[in-house]
Amino acid sequence: MGCFGFLKGMMFVFNGIIFLAGAAILGVGIWVKVDSGSILSFLGKIENAPAELSQVLNVGYLLIAIGALLLIIGFLGCCGAIRESQCMLLLFFIIVLLVFIAEVAGAVVILVFRPLADELLTKFGTAAVQNIKKDYGKNPDVTGLWNTTMGTLKCCGFYNSSDFMDSPFYVAHNKEYPSPCCPGFSDPCNQTVADSVMITGCFPKVKKLIDDNTVVIVAVALGIAALEICAMVVSMILFCRIKSRGD
Structure with a gap:
């Protein structure tokens, strides 16, 4: 089979899983937007809720965007490896690199604006209690x-x-x-x-559940980052190998 064939197979399987995960997330995102009786719609009706909550209500669009992105990444990775397409592998590398950079930037933003998030949760808690007392x-x-x-x-x-x-x-x-x-x-x-x-x-x-599983959450995040780095390395190895064979 050889190292090149093994990397192609791993690239296909790995990105096939990403493609299926993307399809599932896309389906959930569409369901959230279609289901007017969902919990997100309920949150939007809470009186005196903080204005920032409106951004949370766009989670359906976020899921759709993430699902579509994963579909594209999975498709490029699978087809790029099987068809030995330099263009697809290069696009795959660029997209995964941009996602990786966005994740790092997002982590930095979360750390910097953590006090703002706590303030938002406090405002939401006040609105939620008022909602209970009223309805x-x-x-x-x-x-x-x-x-x-x-x-x-x-x-x-x-x-x-x-x-x-x-x-x-x-x-x-x-x-x-x-x-x-x-x-x-x-x-x-x-x-x-x-x-x-x-x-x-x-x-x-x-909150306690999240705090108790912080280590798990961080480990998963680091694992995803490691997989993205591996995917970029493998895609570049395949890209260079295919290019060298064509020269």
């Missing part, structure tokens, strides 16, 4: 979304059970909290029971 127990969409979130993450409210105080549900149920705030109790979920259980809010739970 939980009255708006079926808001109520269903929070029930699903709390049931899945085993949490209560955005910060804690007090977020539900004075909400329509709290008023209509004689100052009781939703059942996820008092797991394992058959008695009414009142202030006393909720305080004794002290279920973590959904935001602290998600």
Whole structure:
């Protein structure tokens, strides 16, 4: 088979996986934009939400762009290796290099603007709590979304059970909290029971989950960067080998 044939095969398999991943991400992005009842649409209806949140609502477009980019990269890598096309391999190298540079720049921006992100989350938390107090127990969409979130993450409210105080549900149920705030109790979920259980809010739970897996996230990011570097090296090896054979 030889080293050249092995590199061609690895290039084809690796970029075939990228192509399929791109197709999946593209499909999710299209679904997010088409599904008007998605969680992102709900976020857009939160009153007094920070203006910066509107950028988060464009995540569907972001997924579509990422999916399309991965499709192009996968296609160029597969076809460039199999057809031994110098043009495709060179385009593949340039695109992956630009993506790598963008990722490094993005990491730097995240580190520099971390305090701004914390401020944005604080503003969003205030808006989310106000939304709970106004619509939980009255708006079926808001109520269903929070029930699903709390049931899945085993949490209560955005910060804690007090977020539900004075909400329509709290008023209509004689100052009781939703059942996820008092797991394992058959008695009414009142202030006393909720305080004794002290279920973590959904935001602290998600934040803790991210903090606990920081090492994994960093390792994955470094792994992706290493794969991109390897892909660029292999594409250039194939490019130079093909060019030398043609001379």
